[in-house]
Amino acid sequence: MEFNDIEEEEFGFSRNYFLAKELRGSGKKSARKLSEINLVDEQELREAYANIEPKHEKEINDLLNSYKSSYSEWVFVLRCGFGLLMYGFGSKKALMEDFASTALTDYSVVVINGYLQSVNLKQVAVTLAELLWDQLKTQRKSTLENLPKNQQPFHTRSMDDLISFLDGPHLEDDECFVCVLVNNIDGPGLRDSETQQYLARLAACSHIRMVASIDHVNAPLLWDKKMVHTQFNWYWYHVPTYAPYKVEGMFFPLILAHTGSAQTVKTASIVLQSLTPNAQSVFKVLADHQLAHPNEEGMPFNNLYTICRERFLVSSQITLNAHLTEFKDHELVKTRRNSDGEDCLYIPLATEALEKLVQEISQ
Structure with a gap:
């Protein structure tokens, strides 16, 4: 191939490249937003989901039954x-509960459902302590003599005291333990760092054994090296079940359905907590004004800037505009004109929801 042919080929490629870029950029961008989609009612969507005919039930049951041969190994x-x-x-709830009901009958078992929106971990620790105390009382008489006579009620103890009791050298027999069954340890009710730390401390107790399931691909990011290898001391088992998440899915908000104010507040709270403290303070100034003047169309920009400047939250209008752009991108703040033709800022939440949001970000 001659030099001129090569040069012509490269020129043609460059010309086509820039032509394609120009044509792609000339198209009109859609001004539609996700919030403008006409979503169906949640109850209607759940009913439709419940009526979906299950598939491959026989194969799924056969797969679940095949894991029964591993139960003795899991107990060991x-x-x-x-x-x-x-x-x-796939959902591992049925598999884990079948394992507990057939292979862990010699032990006390406490179930934690992490797919729930909130879990009372203190009550879980109290229940574990009470079950362990009952086991200790059924042991030989010589052991009972070493136990305190006037036992302080467990529900009055702190979390640290409960963990100390569960980790105490009450018996030399390692077989005396309570099993904790955690469905979805990576679920929304257990996903925060503090809860995971407490779960790890519970799992490290000498009289506690933990069986848990994970479903999120990034679930291991919840733990550091010490939690994985020392506290939880995980023994990993790959047990795909391909079973539908029927029970777990009941407690998750459906993406294609209208969401209630509680979910809206939760979403807004997550967004705000990802922003800087100054940005959160600016939002609280706007929220406090809206709560104090519920009948007004909103707060004028100049008024917001004056207050934020006095409180040293912003140094210039450019900084305030940057915060407002962030709020508007997430649809936390919107603009409308008042009766005087002045643009005002407002938060598109009901008074009750806004009060709850302010309370959450103030904690």
């Missing part, structure tokens, strides 16, 4: 002091 791993972590596609 627990007795050796490891925690069991089940992962793989």
